[in-house]
Amino acid sequence: MKDSHFGYVRRESGRNSAETPFGWYNTPTQRTIRIRLTPAPAQAETLAETLQHFTSAFTQAVKIGWEARVSNATTLHYLAYYPVKSAHPTLVSDLINQARVKAAEALRSAFALQKQGRKVSRPVSDACPPRYNQHTYRVDWASQTVRMSTTSGRQTIRFNVPSYHAHYAGYPVATADLINRRSVWWLHVVVTVPAPEVERTDEVVGVDLGIAQPAVTSNNRFLGKPAWKAIEGRLFYLKRQLQRKGSKSAKRHLRKVRGKQARFRRDCDHVLSKQIVQAASPGATIVLENLTDIRTRSKIKKKTRTSRRIHAWSFAQLKSFIAYKAEERGCTVAGVDPRHTSQTCSCCGHVARNNRRSRGRFVCRVCGFELHADLNAARNIAAKYHASGGRSPAGGSLSTDQSYPSDSSE
Numbered sequence: 001m002k003d004s005h006f007g008y009v010r011r012e013s014g015r016n017s018a019e020t021p022f023g024w025y026n027t028p029t030q031r032t033i034r035i036r037l038t039p040a041p042a043q044a045e046t047l048a049e050t051l052q053h054f055t056s057a058f059t060q061a062v063k064i065g066w067e068a069r070v071s072n073a074t075t076l077h078y079l080a081y082y083p084v085k086s087a088h089p090t091l092v093s094d095l096i097n098q099a100r101v102k103a104a105e106a107l108r109s110a111f112a113l114q115k116q117g118r119k120v121s122r123p124v125s126d127a128c129p130p131r132y133n134q135h136t137y138r139v140d141w142a143s144q145t146v147r148m149s150t151t152s153g154r155q156t157i158r159f160n161v162p163s164y165h166a167h168y169a170g171y172p173v174a175t176a177d178l179i180n181r182r183s184v185w186w187l188h189v190v191v192t193v194p195a196p197e198v199e200r201t202d203e204v205v206g207v208d209l210g211i212a213q214p215a216v217t218s219n220n221r222f223l224g225k226p227a228w229k230a231i232e233g234r235l236f237y238l239k240r241q242l243q244r245k246g247s248k249s250a251k252r253h254l255r256k257v258r259g260k261q262a263r264f265r266r267d268c269d270h271v272l273s274k275q276i277v278q279a280a281s282p283g284a285t286i287v288l289e290n291l292t293d294i295r296t297r298s299k300i301k302k303k304t305r306t307s308r309r310i311h312a313w314s315f316a317q318l319k320s321f322i323a324y325k326a327e328e329r330g331c332t333v334a335g336v337d338p339r340h341t342s343q344t345c346s347c348c349g350h351v352a353r354n355n356r357r358s359r360g361r362f363v364c365r366v367c368g369f370e371l372h373a374d375l376n377a378a379r380n381i382a383a384k385y386h387a388s389g390g391r392s393p394a395g396g397s398l399s400t401d402q403s404y405p406s407d408s409s410e
């Protein structure tokens with residue numbers, strides 16, 4: 001089953017905690033976590049029917065709004081509520097309302113595109129995810145069950161929380177979307193996470209992202225697993241083989257491998273970001289290189305610098321994972337210019353191309369200082385942040401990055 005959102009973006013208000021003049025963090029944040037439903041066979045049928053009816057209610061509301069040229073949610077409510085409700089008697093009023101709210105959002109973006117002179121047809125959806133709220137569902141974290149409205153009344157359905165989301169279990173929930181992906185039922189639940197009250201400290205932790213060692217911090221932590229490189233390499237090789245083959249079965253296999261790769265990368269990024277953030281004390285500043293800058297700066301640099309990182313694949317994802325985990329720990333994330341971080345001596349500051357870097361060791365030509373090359377780079381990254389007066393350069397802040405990505409690999 002396909003689900004389309006047509007540019008419909010889920011708002012996660014309060015994503016980025018604001019810093020008060022006192023350097024305290026106290027804004028609660030919202031995260032979307034996925035919980036996997038394990039319905040009994042009859043319940044699964046009911047969920048499928050609910051999804052189908054919700055989609056039909058959505059489509060009807062869109063039609064009404066499209067014809068009347070209405071995208072205002074309240075006006076659409078007056079026009080659409082009774083016709084939609086009478087056509088879908090098994091959907092509770094609140095689900096009818098949510099279908100209408102989603103219809104209004106879809107119409108709004110369609111009309112906005114039309115205003116720009118683009119050719120737009122009436123929004124359609126094969127599977128519009130039912131939106132639940134405090135009136136239509138209740139999560140019981142202790143028994144791992146959710147009680148939710150369906151076309152067959154309220155059902156109590158069991159669920160599992162993926163381990164990387166386990167620490168969110170127990171927080172108050174806001175809305176949730178019911179999603180079916182390859183016959184698996186998921187609830188994408190928005191949870192409200194209380195922000196830690198942490199005073200900002202002077203501690204600065206520089207992080208170098210490498211290949212052999214996925215990450216090294218300036219306080220001497222070697223993080224991630226060196227084995228990731230080989231696994232990623234195998235998947236990459238397998239993908240290329242399948243792409244060359246191009247047969248029908250190869251394409252099917254390729255799709256599977258892609259999903260596997262995305263899941264593998266996401267898991268690595270979860271593990272690595274957690275370790276990075278835990279390497280810093282609450283209130284500290286975590287400093288990364290601004291890797292996006294590299295790509296725009298020069299092609300040669302991109303080759304030499306980015307290619308030696310395993311995490312070049314997913315810097316955006318890793319960055320956003322670090323950003324939200326840091327926020328929860330009361331840490332700030334900053335970015336620095338990546339130039340020369342691997343060529344500078346972290347002891348005397350001498351910068352030279354020919355500062356030797358062999359078998360992972362950095363050796364300074366001037367003072368003879370010798371250190372693990374990635375650790376030397378991590379220390380330079382921390383030093384750069386200090387040198388900038390504790391402010392990250394323009395565009396360097398990573399903490400205001402995109403919201404938590406809901407993946408498309410499942």
Ligand SMILES: [Zn+2]
Nearest residue numbers: 345348364367
């Ligand atoms: Zn030196």
